[in-house]
Amino acid sequence: MRMDGVSKEYLEGEPFAALNDINLEIRGGELVSITGPSGSGKSTMLHLLGCLDKPTKGEIYLEGKPVSGMTDDELAEARRNRIGFVFQAFNLAPTLDVFGNVELPLVIKEANVEERRRTVDRLLSAVGLTDKAHKMPSQLSGGQKQRVAIARALANSPAILLADEPTGNLDSKSGEEAVSLIIGLCKKHGMTAVFVTHDAKIAARTERQIRILDGKIESDSKRRMGK
Ligand SMILES: Nc1ncnc2c1ncn2[C@@H]1O[C@H](COP(=O)(O)OP(=O)(O)O)[C@@H](O)[C@H]1O
Numbered sequence: 001m002r003m004d005g006v007s008k009e010y011l012e013g014e015p016f017a018a019l020n021d022i023n024l025e026i027r028g029g030e031l032v033s034i035t036g037p038s039g040s041g042k043s044t045m046l047h048l049l050g051c052l053d054k055p056t057k058g059e060i061y062l063e064g065k066p067v068s069g070m071t072d073d074e075l076a077e078a079r080r081n082r083i084g085f086v087f088q089a090f091n092l093a094p095t096l097d098v099f100g101n102v103e104l105p106l107v108i109k110e111a112n113v114e115e116r117r118r119t120v121d122r123l124l125s126a127v128g129l130t131d132k133a134h135k136m137p138s139q140l141s142g143g144q145k146q147r148v149a150i151a152r153a154l155a156n157s158p159a160i161l162l163a164d165e166p167t168g169n170l171d172s173k174s175g176e177e178a179v180s181l182i183i184g185l186c187k188k189h190g191m192t193a194v195f196v197t198h199d200a201k202i203a204a205r206t207e208r209q210i211r212i213l214d215g216k217i218e219s220d221s222k223r224r225m226g227k
């Protein structure tokens, strides 16, 4: 993923640059955290990386392809199959059980019943929720809901996992577990992961840490991990 001179202005009211001339390259398999104060542009950056929004200036490249040149169908395909999202508020479908939530992306993609069942079983096992497959989201703790959301984000085997404050609604222990789960799964499958967080402890667990301030990259540091 690459951002080349990317700016994002929100045009309602006073024009306001939420991101200002960002140059950034994230390589395949990198684990990256984005930190910064509230309003600094973290979510904007993640939404642009995830093709949920478009820059007002500059170009974004997804797996080498300029996003501005993609058709709506190609963008939808990228969002569906190349990128997984995890949100602070979990965003589970309240009327579907755990199995149904994780299955949803596979239903949308029209995978057959057998493939859906196999994939969902494997993912629920990976996030430790096999025994909760037929619970409704309302019957789960926050940490369990986030694990469902993580499993759902991985259903289409995305190359890139984007997470916006994934621990923002969790107590520190569940947050820690959710992050360990994401990091472990990303390493195992060679996925790229970008976390937005304002928790320094979470940021410290990624090998690359980007800090943004007022829509600009204030620092970008890589370090060798302990293991
Ligand atoms: N849809 C929008 N319309 C107008 N301004 C927005 C919109 N989304 C975000 N902003 C503004 O852009 C700035 C960056 O927002 P955001 O990327 O959400 O920051 P963060 O995630 O770091 O808290 C903030 O000042 C916010 O108010």
Ligand SMILES: [Mg+2]
Residues within 6 Å of the ligand: 042, 043, 044
């Ligand atoms: Mg935000």
